[in-house]
């Protein structure tokens with residue numbers, strides 16, 4: 001496949017960026033999108049041009065690093081996959097592909113397609129954990145019976161990889177799907193109930209402080225989420241928040 005790539009280039013957060021156009025040839029339909037980006041960078045470096053900076057780590061849909069906006073969609077045109085799992089067979093020979101970073105006030109561009117998502121880390125640090133009593137009398141987690149339905153829903157919420165596609169897709173740059181997944185994975189389990197009130201209040205407070213927008217129930221986040229995180233989690237977080245506000 002021969003392709004035209006329109007790629008966002010920005011040297012750092014303090015300068016303006018712009019789209020640069022590159023031609024790339026000999027792309028196999030079996031390559032992943034990131035392998036295609038690797039080929040682009042090898043070609044750029046052979047010509048003495050600065051390679052395109054982009055985030056990646058696991059390349060198997062687990063780490064959530066490969067944040068790219070491809071032809072106007074977070075993680076590209078496929079459903080329930082990350083950019084690293086997207087294959088070039090989803091495109092046609094001769095296509096023009098536009099590649100941009102995830103855009104949101106709370107995700108400032110570091111360089112080219114790399115954005116700073118440490119705002120997600122700070123939201124997580126505000127309450128996305130359970131404190132474990134290490135007195136020696138800690139109950140074995142496997143000895144606590146949990147309703148299968150709740151366990152399944154908690155596991156589904158826990159599959160959120162913190163990629164930020166929900167924020168990049170939302171017209172308000174809301175982080176509600178991400179935060180609600182993190183709140184839900186604990187809210188559904190007995191281990192999470194102990195700190196439930198502080199957790200939801202602190203995580204929502206941090207989310208607001210980071211500059212994420214409000215949720216207006218558009219639902220685009222759920223459509224673009226590579227892990228299929230359900231809007232049901234946002235409804236659960238709103239209930240948790242209301243209960244915590246009344247109790248707290």
Ligand code: SF4
Pocket residue numbers: 159160161162163164165166167177178181221224225226227228229
């Ligand atoms: S909710 Fe989905 S889109 Fe948002 S951070 Fe988690 S995995 Fe990514």
Ligand code: FES
Pocket residue numbers: 055056057058059060061062063064065066082083084085
């Ligand atoms: S590189 Fe880890 S999810 Fe894509």
